[in-house]
Amino acid sequence: MSKRSRKATSYDVARIAGVSQSAVSRVFKQGASASESMRKRVLEAAAEVGYRPNAIARGLITQRSNMVAVLISRMTNLNYPEVLVQLTQAFSERGIRVLLFTIERESETPSVVEQLLQYQVDGVVTAATLQGPQLELLDGAGIPVVFYNRSLRDGRVSAVRCDQEQGERWLVGELGAAGHQSFAIISGPADSAVSVERTSGALRRLKELGITNVPVVQGDYSYESGRHGFAELMKMRARPPDAVIAANDVMAIGCIDEAREAFGLAVPVDVSVVGFDGAGPAAFAAYRLTTVRQPVERMTHATVQMLLERIEDPDLPPEERVFAGTGVPGASARLPSPEEPRTLP
């Protein structure tokens, strides 16, 4: 008894229930008009043949796929599955499915956008960089886009992000107040918007404190690049810097390991190290990172809400929601006031 038979359609159900096909459609729609008796017969017939509405066909006629695209790039300092899982769940609760796209090389972007356009997604969340032409394509198609943790200079597109600059300002401020004099930075990839903001935020605050001439070595968000970065810094100077500012937690951890293992330095006694993100490994006892935690849950919820609003009403103007991070004193840096984690002002 092969079940390989074609899937049951609304016509099959209609025939069995002895009603019209449109009646079946109505029964499976939210607030449609259908008598109790008919609804019952239809549902029975449907159960009998294992009928289930075809979302693809529905999308064709309603012009709504109920799918959104989520774009991530590996270089995205995706602070973990967290973001992806939470986005997916939040969308799922609102009856929206997530189509996942990864962008490995910048050159793939156009084809990815092409793909999601072909799949008629209702909206896009991107944690990867999108260039002008691609944005215009989406805009032209009337597909709302929300940037996650990145924003366009001209604010012409909606975005949800953590205030990277503010976070770095807090870190640098605390380090400065604790008397650190010489600083160094391990940045993320040059094409990472997040890294650029963090790095420049730190540099700006340092400048305000009268500290310039801060060496910056580039990493790629990986543990190894954190280790390598610190080694590089040690080649540049006779003595280690008082403080190293890493563009994310994983590199901060690599940096600490290199300082300890390769150079026999104690953290934070000989050198302070700070990171950014505040998830997972930051709390490992061997590191207890001084860092800034992103409010991931609030951010993902805002993202979903913002996108859904714009799917409902495409004329809503772009909006940018910036979330403050939480300063985590940790124990990888000498700070003036060891306190509880606190929301940044």
Add this chain to the structure above:
Amino acid sequence: MSKRSRKATSYDVARIAGVSQSAVSRVFKQGASASESMRKRVLEAAAEVGYRPNAIARGLITQRSNMVAVLISRMTNLNYPEVLVQLTQAFSERGIRVLLFTIERESETPSVVEQLLQYQVDGVVTAATLQGPQLELLDGAGIPVVFYNRSLRDGRVSAVRCDQEQGERWLVGELGAAGHQSFAIISGPADSAVSVERTSGALRRLKELGITNVPVVQGDYSYESGRHGFAELMKMRARPPDAVIAANDVMAIGCIDEAREAFGLAVPVDVSVVGFDGAGPAAFAAYRLTTVRQPVERMTHATVQMLLERIEDPDLPPEERVFAGTGVPGASARLPSPEEPRTLP
């Protein structure tokens, strides 16, 4: 000049190019017959109006959505980003899109399956547990399923997995050879297939070595549960066990931290700790876990290939591909022979 106008269809293109609609369709199909001159005119017209084939409509007629569902549960000890990103990329290279579903509570499973059925996915990869009824639903719909790192006892469904038992056998074997006498286990969640295999694999090997009466405390794959697990173990015995076997790396790390911080024990001098997974944090210098690395890349590629084969030919019998892990000696356990990582026999 509002671009909010409806999207261009193949009819629009046909009109402009002065050809039939079916001609347009053919031009956008792989190996279809079309003269150079026509192809050129059509492509020009298409570019002019920004035409792009509607994948949804195509799916409706071809009965192929070119989408597969990927199911993950948060409790899945997925070496997450890795697996998900690699799966997505591998599918993407084959022209397949990934629809992502998360299963948080077991009770959500039926509705998730219902969803992916409605979306007419061509196949399913699941890293979450699927119960019998759901499997039958998928089977009845002719949708192939590949399990990732879990398998059904009766082998009636395709699966790709790492040989958890073999990995644990290696770990236990090495620990035994190095003279460890008393053991303890920190398992994962009871409903995690991976944890069950790892735990029972370790226990079996221990039994072979004549070691029974091994305390098992349950964790949830998290760092905190690793710490808590070790504390629990210390409550049960006067002395720490010679070796603790954690069901994953993150718990092993928590375990090490607790041993060091709360009990002043040295690892691996006072207590050996081993994990499983071999990704990311396992290599942090503060831990250098003795663990087993899963060949994630080979596994994800096998998964994609196996699923695609079954989408092409639904009559292919279920197949199970089991990959050997790589033993990573690390430095969190006293081993008889400190060597390079090596593929397990």
Add this chain to the structure above:
DNA sequence: TTGAAAGCGCTACCAT
């Protein structure tokens, strides 16, 4: 409340 009929945008088959 219910049914008939007209598409949504595409592919596939059949003639030409």
Add this chain to the structure above:
DNA sequence: ATGGTAGCGCTTTCAA
């Protein structure tokens, strides 16, 4: 090689 035509499975008027 090209065009006409018939659907894929559904929602949505519009009458009855």
